[in-house]
Amino acid sequence: MTPAPRKLRDLFDDMSADAPDNHRRLAQLERRIRSDTRRRAAGAAMAGVTVLTAAGLFIPAFLLPGPAVSPRETTTAVRPAAELPPRFTSGDGSAYRRLASATLKAESKGEKKASVTVPVSGKPLEVAALCPEGNPAEVARPRVIVDGKPSSNWFQQCLTREGRGMVMGSVSVPKGVEQVTITFDITDGGCVGKKGEPCPTRTFLQPADWPLAVYEYTPPAQPVEPDPVGPFPVRLGTQKLAGQASGVWPRKSSFALTVTSPGGYFRIEHLCTGDLADRLFVSYQIGDEASEGEWACGHRTLDETNALLWSQKVPKGTKIIVSGKVRMHGGHSNRQVGWSVGVYSSKIVKLAR
Amino acid sequence: MRDKSDFVAYVEARSPRLLRTAYLLCRDWAQAEDLLQTTLVRVWRAWGRVGEYQDAYVSRVLVNTYLSWRRRFWRRELPTDAPPETVVPDDRIGMIDERAVLWAALGRLPPRQRAVLVLRFFEDLPESAVAEILNCSIGTVKSQSSKALAKLRIDPEIAPPAVASRMEGELG
Structure with a gap:
């Protein structure tokens, strides 16, 4: 048997034919x-x-027919500042000084790429952006290129901010240089083509202005202790806390928990504190199976945490080791980040989102 | 700018079909309803800017929402998926079994490849539209579609009985 397109069409039609009728969907x-x-x-x-x-x-x-009202207009009136601040001090006492600034206008052909050259003094450099309003999935984000080399920084934090303030990212500077050129590029919607592939046409992208800047900062002279991460609740809906581990980066950057299965499924939550929590990433392993990739910890609450679900049922009484590693993207050892991981078990699975 | 009353009309007219697409992606009716409603909430927020291509926009949000959910799972399969029935060689309703194993094999495809097949063969969208929805090139759609179909062909559970027997014989 080969799944010819016709067979797939028939199968898709048949398998989805018995859609339940939901009369309450609109409500x-x-x-x-x-x-x-x-x-x-x-x-x-x-x-x-x-x-x-x-x-x-x-x-x-x-509910009532009427003229269109933009959801953005009805919920908030967020107007980002025209430019990022020349100086500021972060919560952990790092003193930031703006070295250069630029603005990209995604709706203007001529302002989709901007380069700034800044001196390298030996202090850490960071790039900053004000996340534009609108659905972040529909807004092209600038890629950051440092001395011609693409950086991994892409203002990913804007995906969860939705027009709410400034985000920052570290910049790796080649050793021994006295100055560096940083390019912000939103051409092709910020697309980086793979293996020479052309970038897709994206008609859904919304126009957005991106105020951008390059900062250097003086980190705190002594390690700054982050706020403690609160304990995980013993129960979270139908789930019970099976184990938790916590630490402060960079003093501790891994954990291993042995948990006993109640005969169901495991779910992992993580919470972080500290100014650089957005840049702390966690990777997990359950038994001998590692998670694909790593997850940004960020400043979330349990209501909006990016929980991970281990969707394989583990027999009751089975002891299993849940381990993980935390990794900081950039950062400074005196700017510590508190992290905590909670492993929950449940006999039923709830979709994580 | 679209009128909000259009949104209600759109939901009423299109949600049955969208629910079917959602089901083919998640393979669970409860999750499909959840996926559909999550999608529609997101679409509502942008409705004033959607323009005339509502279906393409909604499909894009639906598929991206599904893929973002799936990225949070370690395993590709939901435990609610029932294991496929074993094919019995002398089954007189072999056609039904054949479809059951094909359905099960579809469930084992990576989410993105499954989405490509659903968009191509259920929504009957051209490759260019699928590329735009998935935010990738047409070449990627072609390769993903080809890989997915190839996986279905070589999936051991849907290999023809004769081939399966021969393999067992060789191993034995």
């Missing part, structure tokens, strides 16, 4: 939109922006 959708609006408004308020309109005004517009 459920309304609740979700209301909840999403509240959550986003709360997030924006926490980030120091002004909530202009109560979330409740959002839903009637959804």
Whole structure:
């Protein structure tokens, strides 16, 4: 048998033919939109922006026919500053000084690439951006090129910020140089073609302005202790805490927990504190199977944590080792980051998202 | 800019079909409903900017939401997936078994390859549209589609019985 396209078409048609009829979908959708609006408004308020309109005004517009109202206009009025600050001190006492700034305008053909040359004094360099408003998946992010070499920094944190403030990333500077040229490039929607492949046409990308800057910073003279990471709750919905480990990078950067299965599934949560929590990445291993890739820890709460689900059922009573490593992208050893990992077990699986 | 009342009309008209697409991606009706509603919430937020190509936009959000969920799983298969029935050589309803093993084999494909097949062969989208939805080149769509079909062909569980017997004989 070969799965000819016709067979696939028939199979897809048949297998999906018995779709359950959900008469309550619109009502459920309304609740979700209301909840999403509240959550986003709360997030924006926490980030120091002004909530202009109560979330409740959002839903009637959804239910009643009427003129279009932009969701962005109804939830927040976030206007990023025109440029990034010339100087500031981070929470852990690192003193930042802006060396250069630039702005890319994704809707303008002539301003999709900008280069700045800055002196290298020996202090760590960082690039900064103000995340633009809008759905981050629909906004092209600038790639960062250092002396002609693409950097891994791509302002990935903007994917979870959605127009909420400044994000920063480390820049690796070649040894011995006195100056370095940093290019911000949003050409082709920020696409980096693989193996010479042309970049795809992306008609969905929204125009966005990117205020950008290069900073150098003076790290704190002594290691700064991050805030302690709160303990994980013993119960999280249907899940029970099976074990937890914590540490402070760079003093501790790995863990191994032995947990006993209740006859179900494992889920892992991680939480971090410290100014550089966004740049701390965790990789996991359950038994002898490693996770693919690593996960940014970030400043999340348990409600929005990027949980990992081990979707293989583990027989009751089985002892299994859950281990992991934490790795800092850039950073400085005096800028410590607290991390904590909680392993939960459950007899049923809930989709992690 | 689109009117919000269009959104309700769009949901009512298109959600049954979108639910089927979501099911073919997740293979579980409850998760498919969750995926569909999560997608529609995201679409709602951008509805004023969607323009005239709603279907392409919604498909893109749906597939990307699905792929972002899947990236958080270590294993490709959900434990709710029932294991495929073993093919019985003298089964008189072999056609049904053949489809069952093909369905199971589809479930073992990497999420992105499965998405390519669903978009190509259920949504009947041209390669260029699939490329735009998945944010990749047409060449990548072709190669992913080809790899997926090749995997289905060589999947041991869907090898023709004669081949399976021969392999067992050689091993024995």
